[in-house]
Amino acid sequence: MRVLFASTRGSGHFHPLVPLIDLCTGRGDDILVVAPPGLEPLLAARQQPYRIGAEPPDGALSATLGRVLRLPPDESVSLMIREVFGGLFLDAMLPALDEACRTWRPDLVLHEACEFASVIAAERHGVPHARVAVSAAEFTRSGDALLDAVFESHDRGLADRLRTSPYLTRLPASLDPSPYPRTHRYHASAPSVPAPDRWDDGEEPLLYVTLGTEAGALPTAAGLYRALLDAVRGLPVRVLLTVGHGTDTTDLGPIPRNVRVEAWVPQDDVLRSASLVICHGGSGTVFGALAAGVPLVCVPLFADQPDNARMVAAAGAGVAVAPTGAPADEAAVLGADDVSGIRSAVQLLLKDSSYRARAEQLAAEMRSAADCAELIAALDPTT
Structure with missing residues (x-):
């Protein structure tokens, strides 16, 4: 199987993908990771092939993040989802992910929950995709509602197809009930190494x-x-x-x-x-x-x-x-x-x-x- 993994910047977004990347590598699957420049040092230290996409325009990201920090929590989260994850990051990474889906032709795309360019690219090229949770399900779902117009501007019905795609989470049902109809719960076994x-x-x-x-x-x-x-x-x-x-x-x-x-x-x-x-x-x-x-x-x-x-x-x-x-x-x-x-x-x-x-x-x-x-x-x- 050929599996494309996609992440936004920040190790907190990439690390939920790591157990799945390692498992696919161990299975002998062909792996490709596509990520923004900020993750390149981390990816370079690993063994999987990767491609690096683009950054948002100079000054645009820092200006938006400055606004995020000055807002109360609920408003800052909304702005981050709408203008950063659903705007600047999506627009910057879409060309690289579209190219990867078109030329590398994955069988499956696995993306962390705040990375959306790969969903658009996968849909364009008929590739199944699944979403790897970074946060609790209700928090993720509340963010989805802010981006319906963004998804629909790329492809009619995309918002619904994202919500009905497989949703992969490590959190248990008793702690984190999921609104997603195709929720898969899993665990990643940590290597058994004695504490130093x-x-x-x-x-x-x-x-x-x-x-x-x-x-x-x-x-x-x-x-x-x-x-x-x-x-x-x-x-x-x-x-x-x-x-x-x-x-x-x-x-x-x-x-x-x-x-x-x-x-x-x-x-x-x-x-x-x-x-x-x-x-x-x-x-x-x-x-x-x-x-x-x-x-x-x-x-x-x-x-x-x-x-x-x-x-x-x-x-x-x-x-x-x-x-x-x-x-x-x-x-x-x-x-x-x-x-x-x-x-x-x-x-x-x-x-x-x-x-x-x-x-x-x-x-x-x-x-x-x-x-x-x-x-x-x-x-x-x-x-």
Whole structure:
């Protein structure tokens, strides 16, 4: 089978595709990844062939993202979906994806949920396509409604065909009911690798603290990390904080004795040993923690993070702290009350075993779904 994978920029959008790319590679399928220039360093480090599309016009993306950051959460999400994912990114990537579908002739297109140019290209050339979830289903569906006019301008009936295409998600039904009629739930098995000794050098509970791959680029990033450090200072725990490769750790000030700071770690490795995750509620971290049965303290900042935080809290698998109603550039500042709230939430989750039990129940439900091999076999149009 020839499988074309398509992603927008940002590792958080690409990583949900990785288990499926690896599975298809292992099956001996022909693989082609098409992505924007921002993903080229990541793709170059992998073994699969890839093609790079175009970027939006100079200045257009930065100007739009500046507007996104200044809006309240709901308005910023709407603008991001309409003008970035459904506008600038779609227009920039459509020529490369149309060319790939026309000349490489895939049997199947798998695209992450916010990448739409590949859907238009696949429909033009009669190629089946399926959508890989990045966020919760209701959040994704609310975004679809904003783009009906965009889809219809390219092909009448396209909006409905997108919604009825296969929707692939790692989240379990009890946590994330899906409005999509062809929902396939699956799990991606993490490689069984012992956690490195540097995370097992004590008996205290291990807390994994991360703000994912995007928050580190905010001008307030150092203050965010500083607040998280203050929240765990002096607690009887070991803390692993990851800050990304773009953060200067000297800006963080004194590091508490119970904290180790790293630029990046393999998430699956540390989650095997973690008692608790403190994060911004990004989908990659939330999905990974729940799959490992680890409860979460979510401190949402923007995008789908408030929705993810509420979902985790409603399921009893964690606590949401200070979901703000402010624009992202203001929300990305944590005050003394937020620090106190995070600290209290950590103490609660470490004391009350029901949060861990609920996270482990969700992990068991996730493991009961089809594995990647079963999923790809079910989607393979050549069999």
